[in-house]
Amino acid sequence: MNPFKYLLCLSLIVFLSGLANAQVGILKGRVTSATEAKENISVKILGLNKSVKTNQIGQYTFEQIPVGNYEVVFSAIGYQSKKERVTIDKDDQLLDIEILLSESSLNDVVITGVNRATELRKSPVPIAVLSQKIMNQSVSTNLIDAIVKGIPGVSAVTTGPNVSKPFIRGLGYNRVLTLYDGLRQEGQQWGDEHGIEVDEYGIARAEVVKGPASLTYGSDALAGVINMIPYNPNFDDGKLKGDFTLNYQSNNGMAGSSLGLAYIKNDWKYTFRATGKAAHNYYNKVDGYVYGTGFREYNLSASARIDKKWGFSKTALTYYDNLMEIPDGSRDSLSRRFTRQIFDNGDDIKNRPIVPEDELKSYTLNPLHQHIQHYRFYNSSQFKLGNSDLNVLIGAQQSVRREYNHPTVPAQAGLYVVLNTLNYDLKYNLPDFAGIESTFGVNGMFQSNRSKAATDFPIPDYDLFDIGAFYFAKKSLGKVDISGGIRIDRRNINWNNFYVGTNAQTGFGQQVTANTPGAELQFPSFNKNYYGLSGSVGLTYNLSEKLLIKANLARGYRAPNITEIGSNGLDPGAHIVYLGNRTFKPEFNLQQDLGIIAYLKDADISIEVFNNSIQNYIYQSRLTDAAGNPVVIVPGNLTYQYQQAKARLYGAELSINLHPSQLKWLTFNNSLAYVVGLNKDESLLNQHGQDAKYLPFIPPLQIRSEIKLTAQTTKGTFDKPYIKFDAVFSADQNRFYALDDTESFTAGYGLLNAGLGSGIRSKSGKTILDIFIQCDNIFNTAYQSNLNRLKYFEYYNSSPNGRSGIYNMGRNISFKAIIPF
Incomplete structure (x- = not known):
């Protein structure tokens, strides 16, 4: 190949690469709440469908973002969602934000019954959330009992203190689908006389x-x-x-x-x-x-x-073993x-x-x-x-x-x-x-x-x-x-x-x-x-x-x-x-x-x-x-x-x-x-x-x-x-x-x-x-x-x-x- 043509092609590649690099930028920052770094906060750039989560020290990074104006949304369970406008150019853009604890559950992010995690306020389907903190404050011998006490419209057919079959708005048995971490629970749930095979102490x-x-x-x-x-788990590395x-x-x-x-x-x-x-x-x-x-x-x-x-x-495994008397x-x-x-x-x-x-x-x-x-x-x-x-x-x-x-x-x-x-x-x-x-x-x-x-x-x-x-x-x-x-x-x-x-x-x-x-x-x-x-x-x-x-x-x-x-x-x-x-x-x-x-x-x-x-x-x-x-x-x-x-x-x-x-x-x-x-x-x-x-x-x-x-x-x-x-x-x-x-x-x-x-x-x-x-x-x-x-x-x-x-x-x-x- 002619050396001159070779140098010309190489120069053109470098020029185009530089031009391309000039059209993209980097967005990064840190998320805190009450001066503490927050891990696992979802950060999404609207319009690009790009999302990341903050690491253990609250940091996040987006690379190769086309230059332009964007809206960035920060959200997590228990925190108020926050939306910020940002301009991306060829230089690194730094966006640090502080998010506040949510006073209502409207901004809670849920993962059940929808195509992907979404805020409660955006779901037209009635969804209720019960935290481990609330469950700890009630008397129950099984998890379903705790849910019944915390969520209106949920009841249970019982056979003694250890057997509760969930009902929602008057419908139960196979009409209520129970999931463990998103996996449907299959344990002969059509029967009256045994409950849901889940460890109540392990549910957050x-x-x-x-x-x-x-x-x-x-x-x-x-x-x-x-x-x-x-x-x-969500805490510091190595602990x-x-x-x-x-x-x-x-x-x-x-x-x-x-x-x-x-x-x-x-x-x-x-x-x-x-x-x-x-x-x-x-x-x-x-x-x-x-x-x-x-x-x-x-x-x-x-x-x-x-x-x-x-x-x-x-990857997870569970084992449940229950012996209970028959009245x-x-x-x-x-x-x-x-x-x-x-x-x-x-x-x-x-x-x-x-x-x-x-x-x-x-x-x-x-x-x-x-x-x-x-x-x-x-x-x-x-x-x-x-x-x-x-x-x-x-x-x-x-x-x-x-x-x-x-x-x-x-x-x-x-x-x-x-x-x-x-x-x-x-x-x-x-x-x-x-x-x-x-x-x-x-x-x-x-x-x-x-x-x-x-x-x-x-x-x-x-x-x-x-x-x-x-x-x-x-x-x-x-x-x-x-x-x-x-x-x-x-x-x-x-x-x-x-x-x-x-x-x-x-x-x-x-x-x-x-x-x-x-x-x-x-x-x-x-x-x-x-x-x-x-x-x-x-x-x-x-x-x-x-x-x-x-x-x-x-x-x-x-x-x-x-x-x-x-x-x-x-x-x-x-x-x-x-x-x-x-x-x-x-x-x-x-x-x-x-x-x-x-x-x-x-x-x-x-x-x-x-x-x-x-x-x-x-x-x-x-x-x-x-x-x-x-x-x-x-x-x-x-x-x-x-x-x-x-x-x-x-x-x-x-x-x-x-x-x-x-x-x-x-x-x-x-x-x-x-x-x-x-x-x-x-x-x-x-x-x-x-x-x-x-x-x-x-x-x-x-x-x-x-x-x-x-x-x-x-x-x-x-x-x-x-x-x-x-x-x-x-x-x-x-x-x-x-x-x-x-x-x-x-x-x-x-x-x-x-x-x-x-x-x-x-x-x-x-x-x-x-x-x-x-x-x-x-x-x-x-x-x-x-x-x-x-x-x-x-x-x-x-x-x-x-x-x-x-x-x-x-x-x-x-x-x-x-x-x-």
């Missing part, structure tokens, strides 16, 4: 979507979503931090302890937690100690996360003292022996109990692809459930099922186009359930494959934020012929092959696909920074679960024989939500109303014969048959939280939740009238009030001590499903609670201890919640004291201490 935050969330998650989110988010929690509750002697550790080194974050809890039977003044409600629970969890310029990857409510007819089963064949409920007093307060579990184990392993990763990113979540779960109901052979499980699930979830956040943020996603699961060495078989061995795809978009137009999308789902459920027979040696049932003498076909083969089309559209109108109006219209979808279509047998832990219907169609609902939220100088006010119409609603109804007598297939156990009909639910939630600006130490929080559930089966209504008018398991009107006094400064060694009084008022539930005595009237009640707590500081000013003391049901009120399944554990038509069923827990004092280190 809970986010609740109230309303159909099928758009993002597909089936099983008809009522909403509860996302339980574990702790994510090991942790906490040790001790908790004791007086009513059932519940003793719990939990050790958590976290370590950060370079780009890696590690966590570990181990928890143990044990309790004997709980107490109330009507029943005394309720036999069969003791439990023991153990949890282990660990995670490792790496953050790089290309994104992040987190059945059998008693002596005169003394009303609890009795226990000691025979299999020849058992006479009316002649069972009375449980000795010393056993009622023993931590030793009785032979009739459940053993539930849950294993979870998953990886969540994000890959940054220029102005877009790909999010991948892969998880494997195994749920092992054994119910021991044979007193003569305690080691023989009545129910023994193993559920294996592989979850997959891919979301691609597209580059912003014309101010539109959009996401395309595909998610679903593979699932198989197998019975092992059992004697009772309420459901068949089945396989399930689930897949769905969705598109979601949102855009801000001045004061209006608009979002919505569409989704399509397909679910296949199938099983082969399932035969049962009798074990000649034990007399118990067993699974057999088709050619075994005496074999009975309990579950004929089944193969069916279910399809669902769902979507939503909504908007938030920002009248001002402090006043918003939200409206949302959503269509949800839910495929029938395995018990609803396939059950045909006794579930020992529930003491119920379930009968399903394989002709059931998927549920579809259309829900309208309207909300007004105001964050004023001295008060936060919100009102949310909803109307929910459901096609093909599935519910349980007690089975009776032509004469109206209860059908008894297995002696001592109720028989329920699933039904399907149109339904409508409507209601409202109101919150008025007062925080006078001149009295910063005072808060007065009030909430009201109201829902009505109507059965719209015209033929049933024409035949049975009022008895069939309402849906089962609908919570009554409930009002909660809390007055709290919190010191704004440190008082000696006490760091911002507080004292609070709160009350719960539950109205009569006279709107119940009375057909065939499925439900009965539930009287209203009022409970008064009180608590206090404080951080304890050393002389150097470091917090060395957090203490919380709480007393629930101060006056030891005897009451029954209409969502308490034990209310219906009764063997007699009448009793000497005029009481029927089992009552809820009496007075309970909780002592909790958290030692950070």
Whole structure:
């Protein structure tokens, strides 16, 4: 090549490179709050879809930014979002800012129910957030109980203190999708008699979507979503931090302890937690100690996360092990003292022996109990692809459930099922186009359930494959934020012929092959696909920074679960024989939500109303014969048959939280939740009238009030001590499903609670201890919640004291201490 031409080309390249370099610049800076550097603050340049997070010393950097004028947004959970204008030229541009703690939750960033992390104020879907701090200040024996006490519109069906199934606005079971760190929880949640397999001490935050969330998650989110988010460490590099929690509750002697550790080194974050809890039977003044409600629970969890310029990857595993007794409510007819089963064949409920007093307060579990184990392993990763990113979540779960109901052979499980699930979830956040943020996603699961060495078989061995795809978009137009999308789902459920027979040696049932003498076909083969089309559209109108109006219209979808279509047998832990219907169609609902939220100088006010119409609603109804007598297939156990009909639910939630600006130490929080559930089966209504008018398991009107006094400064060694009084008022539930005595009237009640707590500081000013003391049901009120399944554990038509069923827990004092280190 001619040397002159070579030099000319080289000069041209250098010139063009310099010209290119002259057209881009660098933006960097530092984020602080109250003079402290803040890590993990999101920094986004609007219009470029470029975002980074601050490092451990609060610094951030953008490189290769085209010259021009931009708006930069700084945001994080618990802080007020801040927007700054900046001009980028060929020189480095420095932008240091200070962000302030948020006085309201409107600016909280949430990750549940939307395509990517977004501010609460921008979401038209009703979403509530509960922090670990608030959960620590309540008495609970499981996480769902803590959420129920903190979020209006959320309730729970309970079977003793350790079993709570979440309901949102009157809908529960498979209609509420529970997530752990974004991974859907699969643990045979269709059952009544065991709860959510999550360590309550390991959850740093809970986010609740109230309303159909099928758009993002597909089936099983008809009522909403509860996302339980574990702790994510955020402190200086090279340090090991942790906490040790001790908790004791007086009513059932519940003793719990939990050790958590976290370590950060370079780009890696590690966590570990181990928890143990044990309790004997709980107490109330009507029943005394309720036999069969003791439990023991153990949890282990660990995670490792790496953050790089290309994104992040987190791998985690959890182990849950719960042994809990099975209550059945059998008693002596005169003394009303609890009795226990000691025979299999020849058992006479009316002649069972009375449980000795010393056993009622023993931590030793009785032979009739459940053993539930849950294993979870998953990886969540994000890959940054220029102005877009790909999010991948892969998880494997195994749920092992054994119910021991044979007193003569305690080691023989009545129910023994193993559920294996592989979850997959891919979301691609597209580059912003014309101010539109959009996401395309595909998610679903593979699932198989197998019975092992059992004697009772309420459901068949089945396989399930689930897949769905969705598109979601949102855009801000001045004061209006608009979002919505569409989704399509397909679910296949199938099983082969399932035969049962009798074990000649034990007399118990067993699974057999088709050619075994005496074999009975309990579950004929089944193969069916279910399809669902769902979507939503909504908007938030920002009248001002402090006043918003939200409206949302959503269509949800839910495929029938395995018990609803396939059950045909006794579930020992529930003491119920379930009968399903394989002709059931998927549920579809259309829900309208309207909300007004105001964050004023001295008060936060919100009102949310909803109307929910459901096609093909599935519910349980007690089975009776032509004469109206209860059908008894297995002696001592109720028989329920699933039904399907149109339904409508409507209601409202109101919150008025007062925080006078001149009295910063005072808060007065009030909430009201109201829902009505109507059965719209015209033929049933024409035949049975009022008895069939309402849906089962609908919570009554409930009002909660809390007055709290919190010191704004440190008082000696006490760091911002507080004292609070709160009350719960539950109205009569006279709107119940009375057909065939499925439900009965539930009287209203009022409970008064009180608590206090404080951080304890050393002389150097470091917090060395957090203490919380709480007393629930101060006056030891005897009451029954209409969502308490034990209310219906009764063997007699009448009793000497005029009481029927089992009552809820009496007075309970909780002592909790958290030692950070």
